Amino acid sequence: MHLEQEIPNSRVKKVMIVAGEASGDLHGSNLVKAMRHIDPQIHFYGIGGERLKEAGVEIVANSSDMAVVGLTEVLSKLGFILKARRKLKKYLQEEPPDLLILIDYPDFNLPLARKARKNGVKVFYYISPQVWAWRKRRIYSIARLVDRMAVILPFETSTYERVKLDVSFVGHPLLDAVKKKYTREEALKNFDLKDGVTTVGILPGSRDGEVMKLLPEMLKAAELLEHRLSSVQFILPLADTLSHDFVAGIVRQYSANVKIVKDNVYDVIGLSDIAMVASGTATLETALLETPMIIVYKVSPVSYLMGRIFIDVDHIGIVNIIAGKTIVPEFIQNDANPEAMANEIFDILTNKLRMDQTKQDLAKIRGKLGTPGAAVRTARLAYEMILK
Secondary structure (H helix, E strand, O other): OOHHHHOOOOOOOEEEEEEOOHHHHHHHHHHHHHHHHHOOOOEEEEEEOHHHHHOOOEEEEEHHHOOOOOOOHHHHHHHHHHHHHHHHHHHHHHOOOOEEEEEOOHHHHHHHHHHHHHOOOOEEEEOOOOOOOEOOOHHHHHHHHOOEEEEOOOOHHHHHHOOOOOEEEOOOOHHHHOOOOOOHHHHHHHOOOOOOOEEEEEEOOOOHHHHHHHHHHHHHHHHHHHHHOOOEEEEEEEOOOOOHHHHHHHHOOOOOOEEEEEOOHHHHHHHOOEEEEEOOHHHHHHHHOOOOEEEEEOOOHHHHHHHHHHEOOOOOOHHHHHHOOOOOOEEEHHHOOHHHHHHHHHHHHHOHHHHHHHHHHHHHHHHOOOOOOHHHHHHHHHHHHHHO
16 A cells, blocks of 8 residues: 555645454444544545444454454464554554554554554544553553553543643543444334243354353353243344354254344444343443343453453453442353253243342433533544644
């Protein structure tokens, strides 16, 4: 890619944006759209997925080829990841953009920030690395390398203010994204599901690796629930980073009748009475739709051991972290076994007091996340940096 050939007008602003995961691709695409509303001529290029591509970003490397979960799982994709980073570093040196926008993904992004700093490129970080949970000393590197930080959780501002980094709480972008398209009746009809039947959503993640670890356990739990509940149906919304054949191939190995649907993940969650959800962004999406859930997390034994050493939080689910207490059960590593998961789901479904309390606790999460409009507020902060 030779940017000077593709952008003949040297006055056009160039922005490199890096979103290495599915959630970053979503939030990054909304940020790009909001910045283009301010200045339609900005040329964006970098790393992302289909959403950033649809927003008009020139994709240098696809984030779906870089998505991993766990510390050891990165080894299988290390070659591609390092090649992509070398390419971006070359652009930062030879054709410096007006701004570098980094979205979470710190192990990949912080070396880029260092390269940008050396070449006089301003660095804007959107969605903070979880320095409040693990590897806390990274905050000092971030303070040295980043010019401005936009955070999406209210308690993160005080974390960065103490190292005198320019930080702004912009609200959580999911407040704008999580919206149902259909009424419950319309959704049931569209997904060919029965009314009056207990509906369990299955959300095994957006990466092949985590789906391979989590989906079999979820399907075994579904088999147990079919025997314990008089009438139950299962539905799995397919992440756009996953192949239908890949997921269907796993589902076919188990007796539970699971309907796989593409798109409309929020309608699927919204009509579910309860959901089994892989730890990550989907747990917060499920919370915003006030659907009770269990959180499931499983990585390689080495990754888990390293996580236990370095991660300093009482909960792994962001929903429970925001709430400051356990409002949804977490099944981590060896505890993520089908019988325990099925028992918990059965208890929530059959215990009205517990179900009502869970829904009340989930309803309070929204109020802790600010107000809608995160992408617009973030776009203004980023564009200010281009103009300085």
